[in-house]
Amino acid sequence: MLAPRLLGRPVPLPLVAWLALVWVTLWGDLSVGNVLGGLATGLVVTWLLPLPALDPGVRVHPAALVRFLLCFGWDMVISTVRVVFWVAHPGQPPAQLVRVPLRTSSEAMTVMIMITLSTMPGSLVVERYPGELLLHVLGLSGDVSEATRADVAGLESRIVAAFGTRRDREELP
Known part of the structure; x- marks a missing residue:
């Protein structure tokens, strides 16, 4: 399950992980606090600002x-x-x-x-x-x-x- 629901809204975990990685990179310090802060920030951002579902119209055969x-x-x-x-x-x-x-x-x-x-x-x-x-x-x-x-x-x-x-x-x- 890559998008569990949090208070009724789906939260895409791959996007949360990506945002946490960006957060840690921007801070420039790999620490437990920065990783947890990045995960918390990613959760809040993806929950408050959900992205619409997009279909690029491309399939691979x-x-x-x-x-x-x-x-x-x-x-x-x-x-x-x-x-x-x-x-x-x-x-x-x-x-x-x-x-x-x-x-x-x-x-x-x-x-x-x-x-x-x-x-x-x-x-x-x-x-x-x-x-x-x-x-x-x-x-x-x-x-x-x-x-x-x-x-x-x-x-x-x-x-x-x-x-x-x-x-x-x-x-x-």
Whole structure:
């Protein structure tokens, strides 16, 4: 039981322990009095100022997570090679702005997609609009709009499969 009730209110013991650790660290002296004072302060603070229950909207599905990580690793290698080629190649590398629609409406999934895309060399999320992203794509010649949209749709599917809630997963066709 990590949140026993004290006078009708739940008191999260891990948070009390964390606050006691911060208390002892701030005092700079590990003593019985400081530890007890930190625990008492943590109890009072968590009882008087309860935190609301938050659901970040993220679940971890191990098999899908492994698939996502393998694909992400491969994408990182390919995009790094592409950017290194254009750095070593004389002349301007090709660059385009591509609008990419998203199928998910989940903020958490959208943020994960944006972080993943911005982590890969040669791509950067420039702007987020409702239901779509504006990507800067570097190092691909020709009209790469459809290929970029297909790549992002695959990435979106893998992220939602690895981290999405049941509602998120049902939302994708």
